[in-house]
Amino acid sequence: MEETKLIKKFDLFKKINENDVRALFRCLQVKVNNYKKGDIILKYGDRVEYTYVIARGVARDTIIDKNGNINTHIDYMEGDIFGLEYYINNRKLSLSEIRAVSDVTLILLDSFRLLNPCENSCFRHTQVLQNLIIQLNCQNLTLIRRVKELTKNSSKEKILYYLYNVSLEKKSDEFDIPFNRQELASYLGLERSALSKEISNLQKEQLIECHKNHFKILFKKGEI
Amino acid sequence: MEETKLIKKFDLFKKINENDVRALFRCLQVKVNNYKKGDIILKYGDRVEYTYVIARGVARDTIIDKNGNINTHIDYMEGDIFGLEYYINNRKLSLSEIRAVSDVTLILLDSFRLLNPCENSCFRHTQVLQNLIIQLNCQNLTLIRRVKELTKNSSKEKILYYLYNVSLEKKSDEFDIPFNRQELASYLGLERSALSKEISNLQKEQLIECHKNHFKILFKKGEI
């Protein structure tokens, strides 16, 4: 069964054996959707009936300003969840536009059934709830980190703090970042050329080394 | 029982009757702590054993830069949850400093027991997990909103978008905001006097009316 393999990778179904996952599938009315790079997954105002789990690729919550510039994006990576909020708030209408940044595979779960275990047919449902809590908490931490990066009051501090956070996450002073310059600028709320300029400066100051999207940090935590 | 009243107010224990709440208390080893305005609730590096629920007041995750200025704060309001992440990540050491902005009452829950229901003694535990998911999802949305506000690329846009979001939340064009000028500046990642100046300008442009922390918005969504 194709979906079983797909789903077993995810934290949402962690610690649940294959037979139980099969039962859960039926219970949660699992569907799998595929999108091509650039496809719109949810439009503003769409009816949202499901909880979406990213199985493959990156989906991006995009805000486009009145000049046509992308000035915000929030990325959902493999394992991340979105859409549940619309069930919870009884609105069921999307307030965002979600696009596929790469080719994307999504798992669609029935939100009502996800939250309301049917105790007889799938006794491991409680494990799903626990996994869901952990996942949401992780997404929460990611957002808190982003807020802390965005409230730094200079582009220099934003960049250094961002790189420092990545180094903590990767447990190494040297790493690749998942953004090109334009994307990093948008992520940090900066303008692309200003970002480039500041990265040049940081290299001259020997605080970082950088080649394309590969970075090495040379400073210590106390220095920023 | 004092704690029962306290807890029944919260979404975390919604749809659970009083007897079951009592059982949950024992199961989750509920403690209640009180803090005075200004008290430190968690210091950087503290051992975090519990999940904290705000029963009363506002607690603030504070970042103080090397000049001693507060340049970020994330507020936890009544019903909000924090601390669970430290259990989940197996770290159990706080990476933030949490302070009481007002007098605060916290409910402390054993994180392990919260996530791992003991099915015999408290059968309503699943309801708690569902409530916890809803709560975390709401905190998530709040953070996403904050990120979207922070990535606006001028102070004018930040202020207008923030006020617009508050008006959506309060379902009214006229409302009070929970911040003074210094706090709003910090929340939006701006400098206090620049914020004051911009609020003056917005009034001159007749986009808003404002007296102290009472605001009225005069613009329409499409205009920002």
Add this chain to the structure above:
DNA sequence: AGGGGTATGTTGGAAAAACAACAAAAGTGA
């Protein structure tokens, strides 16, 4: 009512970031 404290508004100069336009480099595909 008066005084001390805090919050808010205003200002002008300094600094930083945005913006626009172009140059250089890297990637892509025939």
Add this chain to the structure above:
DNA sequence: TCACTTTTGTTGTTTTTCCAACATACCCCT
């Protein structure tokens, strides 16, 4: 390999924001 496109870096100018200092308004207390 060569043209074409995309990404990245650089520069000079304009605009915005910060910063520091001061003025004004508001609040609280006795």
